[in-house]
Each structure stands twice: as C-alpha cells, then as structure tokens.
Amino acid sequence: MEKTLFQKIADKEIPAAIVYEDELCVAFRDIAPAAPVHVLLIPRKPIPSIAAATAEDAELLAHLMLKVGDIARAEGIEASGFRTVLNTGDDGGQTVPHLHIHIIGGRSLQWPPG
Numbered sequence: 001m002e003k004t005l006f007q008k009i010a011d012k013e014i015p016a017a018i019v020y021e022d023e024l025c026v027a028f029r030d031i032a033p034a035a036p037v038h039v040l041l042i043p044r045k046p047i048p049s050i051a052a053a054t055a056e057d058a059e060l061l062a063h064l065m066l067k068v069g070d071i072a073r074a075e076g077i078e079a080s081g082f083r084t085v086l087n088t089g090d091d092g093g094q095t096v097p098h099l100h101i102h103i104i105g106g107r108s109l110q111w112p113p114g
C-alpha cells in the first residue's frame, strides 16, 4: 500500500520540523499553522482516522493522549491553554488519511469552529 504523506514524514522521506518522536509516534509542526503553536501528532502506524481505530489500538491511543500534554508543556502553552482536534472524513475537514491530532495554541481560539 502506498505510504501516506505523514508516513513519509515519520520515515524522514519528506522533511518536517519534528518536535518529538518515539517508537510509537511523531510530532511535527503544521506546514500551514493556524496559530503560533500548531503541532500535528501522529502514530507511526497508518491508522486512516480515529473512526478506523480498533480495540487493538487502545494502548497506542492512550500513548498519544498522554503525549499531548507533554508536547503542550514543551511548547509553553499548557498554562495559557490550547486545543486538540481530530478531523475525521470530508465533513470533518480531514485532508490527510492518517490519524493526526492537531495541538493548537498560543492565541485565544474561537468556539465553535466555522
């Protein structure tokens, strides 16, 4: 199966500003940041979306959730607050079919999104 864009980033075939990586996940700066801090956190495993995750992925998903706080702390936005977003499918605005968690902060964000 053809690699997703984000698999290519995780495998260092496409350059990205990586801020964190371990054996299960990679975090890198969004190429079109929506705020002063905009990091994408992905599993190395190419799960297409959160809706495609299964019970087999439970530990991996827990790992990703715990990394969100670590990354927010490292980016200096834990105290000011931030948003985590998982876009899913067309109506959700998902453009890359590889599960990714947006970590967005560094400014006051509006709710609900447009």
Ligand code: AMP
Binding pocket: 005, 014, 016, 028, 029, 030, 031, 032, 033, 040, 086, 087, 093, 094, 095, 096, 097
């Ligand atoms: P989504 O719309 O939720 O699928 O988010 C995909 C995100 O990937 C968008 O915010 C894009 O700006 C970002 N993106 C696309 N290509 C790259 C890239 N080569 N490096 C970093 N971020 C990217």
